[in-house]
Amino acid sequence: MDSSEFLFLKLFTTSGNSIYSFATFIAFLGPLVGITLGFDAINNERSQGTLNRLAAQPIYRDSIINAKFLAGATVILMLTFTLGLFMSGAGLLLIGIPPSGEEVCRIIAYLLLSAVYMSVWLALAIIFSVVCKHAATAALASISIWLFLSLFMDLVASGISNVLFPVEGIQGYGNMMKNYELDLALNRISPYYLFTEAATTILNPSVRSIGIVTMSSVSGAIDAPLPFGQSLLLIWPHLVVMIALAAAGFAIAYVSFMRQEIRA
Amino acid sequence: MAEPFIIETKGLTKCYGEVTAVDGLDLTIRQGEVFGLLGPNGAGKTTTTLMLLGLTEPTEGTASIDGFDCTRQPLKVKSIVGYLPDSVGFYPDMTGRQNLIFTGQLNGLDRELCEQRASELLERVGMTYAADRKAGTYSRGMKQRLGIADVLMKDPKVIIMDEPTLGIDPEGMRELISLIRELSVRDGRTILISSHQLYQVQQICDRVGIFVAGQLIACGRIEDLGRQLENEGNWSLDLQAEPNKKELYEKLSDLAGVKRIEQDATGLMRIESSRDIRRDATTLVMETGCILTQLHQRGGDLDEIYHRYFEKAGESDERADGGKASGKLRSLFHKKQASGQ
Secondary structure: OOOOOOHHHHHHHOOOOOOOOHHHHHHHHHHHHHHHHHOOOOHHHHHHOOHHHHHOOOOOOHHHHHHHHHHHHHHHHHHHHHHHHHHHHHHHHHHOOOOOHHHHHHHHHHHHHHHHHHHHHHHHHHHHHHHOOOHHHHHHHHHHHHHHHHHHHHHHHHHHHHHHOOOOHHHHHHHHHHHHHHHHHHHOOOHHHHHHHHHHHHHOOOOOOOOOOOHHHHOOOOOOOOOHHHHHHHHHHHHHHHHHHHHHHHHHHHHHHHHOOOOO | OOOOEEEEEEEEEEEEOOEEEEEEEEEEEEOOOEEEEEOOOOOOHHHHHHHHOOOOOOOEEEEEEOOEEOOOOHHHHHHHEEEEOOOOOOOOOOEHHHHHHHHHHHOOOOHHHHHHHHHHHHHHOOOHHHOOOEHHHOOHHHHHHHHHHHHHOOOOOEEEEEOOOOOOOHHHHHHHHHHHHHHHHOOOOEEEEEEOOHHHHHHHOOEEEEEEOOEEEEEEOHHHHHHHHHHOOOEEEEEEEEOOOHHHHHHHHHOOOEEEEEEOOOOOEEEEEOOOOHHHHHHHHHHOOOEEEEEEEEOOOHHHHHHHHHHHHHHHHHHHOOOHHHHHHHHHHHHHHHHHO
């Protein structure tokens, strides 16, 4: 692939010697944004004594939790786009090459994806803020899940798949495919992995496939970057799963909040 | 008292698992009344107020305020009922005024009206001097006053206050009581106060209901409740005489109708009897050659009424379930004695 193509996108994916790329930063630290915005959503209202005062106003009870989620999601959306625009502006000044139309589309898609990713963590943090009495407990619970899914899921996934489908010895050749598939499936439980996969695909047009590529599927392929639509098609399942995760998380928080006693 | 009923509950019941917090409550409160819901901690007062606001669903029975069903039409109810929770809180990073305006906007009032009303109410509760300070810096008494302003933002027909006098200094209490009076008399609002502080409630309430273990065991005007107790043959007399002679004590004990005499360190005797013994007691004092220093017929104040009703409820409980509660106490006491030996 011609390296001068999609130069602008490299701004987001290139890392230096001592610094991670923008995409890595978002993948790793984005969850913290969601957790920060959500971990004290309900329990703080409760401990402040404002929740029962709020609930005594002529509003539906679910509007409280809806507002908490929507406010957080709005802030996240604004944050990702501000960051993205800053990054693009700085890049424009530094390299002086304007982004092509396709690059703009890819960046917007990436930023939307990041917003959804952070909203997943926001929803998780709101669940804990409903369930846990203290904001500190909720924060620690959310952070431990974040650490587990971001750092240790990889180890767990390879551990499990190596136990079930060992790749040593003669039978290892037969297990290799199953081992890899299981490893990938387990990793994809983590929103971190999903997001990294999707972000790589959308920011790097030369990624043609995710998952296993066999010799037969490569043979005869044209060595050219994927068009935007095709990249989008590749990550479509990732996006849907992440939206579903956020929606499911919010639904759990919603139901448990509606069943809770209002009293402090 | 020809005003229509504004709050009505019928067989209102709330169970938490095995525990019945409120048990078949039938309560009617007329428009413009100040009603005191009295009871010890954990009697189900807060649960009742939450059910009236539609914040908790009753297990059985119905409650309605101004014709609106509290469970089915909570929004209608909440737009005419102001609720002051027992530990009222405000957003600490907003000023008192902003907190009030926020409440007003939640009630669907437009911004200008909110600002105007917030200023008026801050003036009325005497908080204008701190209106533009962050609510996080407020003291407990200031929060309570802001809480009242907050309740009035929606111009409610009915105000429900949960332990409004908790943790307020005596001066603040006096102001609060006059404010509550004013809300009732001048504005004609119906006020329901739940409390266990009898003295304050006695000062402001038209009627009281005594609430023990989820049941309303007495309800009515304070004087009526006192009279009712007397008619049931429960008289209580404080008597003190000088010098404090043992003879007097014995003679008083022998009087017909005297059920119990307790004497404290100062020689003050509390005599419980089934009839009015004032005449006989004074005669006895003179016969023994003592000087009467104090004679007080109890029963008029709420403290006494409350205590009596509480005692009565306890007794009937004891009879009903074979003295479970006091039996427990007794066995505990015996255990202690046994271990002491």
